[in-house]
Amino acid sequence: MARKRKGRDISGWLVVDKPAGLTSTAVVNKVRWALDAKKAGHAGTLDPEATGVLAVALGEATKTVPYITDALKAYTFTVRLGAATNTDDAEGEVIATSDERPADAQIKEALQPFLGEIMQVPPKFSAVKIDGQRAYKLARDGEEVELAARPLWVEELILLDRPDEDHVVLEMTCGKGGYVRSIARDLGAALGCYGHVKQLRRIWSGPFDAEDGISLELVDELAKSTDLDQYLRPLEEGLADLPELKCTPQGAVRLRNGNPGMVMAADVEYGDEAWASLDGQAVAVGIYKAGELHPSRVFVQPERAA
Template sequence: MARKRKGRDISGWLVVDKPAGITSTAVVNKVKWALDAKKAGHAGTLDPEATGVLAVALGEATKTVPYITDALKAYRFTVRLGQATNTDDAEGEVIHSSDLRPEDADITDALSAFIGDIQQVPPKFSAVKIDGQRAYKLARDGEDVELSARALWVEELLLIDRPDADHVELEMTCGKGGYVRSIARDLGEALGCYGHVLKLRRIWSGPFEATNGLSMDQIKELERTPALDDHIQPLEIGLDDLTELRCTEEGAAKLRNGNPGMVFAADGVEYGDEAWASLNGEAVAVGVYKAGELHPSRVFVRPA
């Protein structure tokens, strides 16, 4: 018989302003313990040395993680010009260097090639799987890692600051699966001077912003107290990009059992659209809208 999972049945989102020097998994584990939560996960890994938004999903909110992962997100990062590293960030070994330093205008011109639908090769030291193994593990073992290019949508890529000849600060808004380290590497190659990420901060992800996130010190101060619960945001925030369709008590009961349930139509929703059903403002299910009914794919189960 399976062991009963310990912890409280709490659902929602806790936004963390992740510091450098800690993994995303370690942050989730700390939040889970601090809230005595039964279940927790996160919506998008940050590298250990990266900072900024790490949205931690609790309980039933974990079912909305894909919608946050797919949402646009923004990063502010510093590129060290003149050096390429084997990890494409400051943690790696310098493998190429150059004395060339491009002008600001040259950098701005080069950025245009990285906007829109682009193809991006992930860093060799990344969590991409090759034949079932993580690329970074193979790279650490000295294997020659070959990764295929992947599609990425870049909404915006701006030159924010040029503090000195060796450094440039950029801000990027992109879709799912973007590697900032790859942008720095490829920009350096395009400019002929090499480059790698020196600092990286995710400033927002979907509806969540770093400025509204708790620090790890704040979480430690509030751990295991009702005051930390006050910072939990509703799971429905994870559904912001979907249309909300209200349902009746009868419709909600059917949906909770995994069956199609009647919903009220809303402006803009069409047959076959993905949407979510609510009863008294609380999410009941996510599914596909068909002729007055929602056909559920995810059902939210709340404590009695």
């Protein structure tokens, strides 16, 4: 018989402004400990040296993680021109250098092919699995790593600044699965000068902004106290990209039992994915069919006070 997980039945999102030098898993573990939460996860890994939005889901909010993972995200990052590294960032070993330095106009022109639906090869030092093993583990062991290109939607990629001839600051908005390090690597190759990421910050992810994030120092300061609870955001924010359908109390009962429940349709069509709410509280996510929501995920939340 499995042991019951200890901790509070607490649900919602805690948006952390992640500092450099920590893994995403370490941040999640810190938040879970600080809030004494039974269950926690995150929506989209950040490299250890990256900063910015790390949205930590707690309790029932973990069921909404896929919707944040699939949402658009935006990054600002600095590319160091003139050098390639084996990790495609400043943490790796320099493997090639060049004295070539492109002009701003050349950089702007080179960014154009990176827009829209592109095919991107992940960095060799990444968490992508090859025959069941993480690519970075194979690369660290000195094995030759060959990764297949993957599709990526790039909504926007613009030149923000050129502090000096060796550095460019870019901003990118992209879909799920994008590697900023690959963009820096491939841009350097396209410009004929090599390149790697020097600094990286995720400025927003779906509905969550870095400027609204809580610092890890404050998480530490308020740990194990209910004062930290005030920074929790409702799990419903994780469903921001899905249409909301209101249901009746009777419909909510059916949905919570895993059965189709009657909803009041708004701007949805047959077969659309949506979420049902009762008094603003998420009841279930599912597929809308002829006046009913057929649930795929059901939320177990305490009823909110009127």
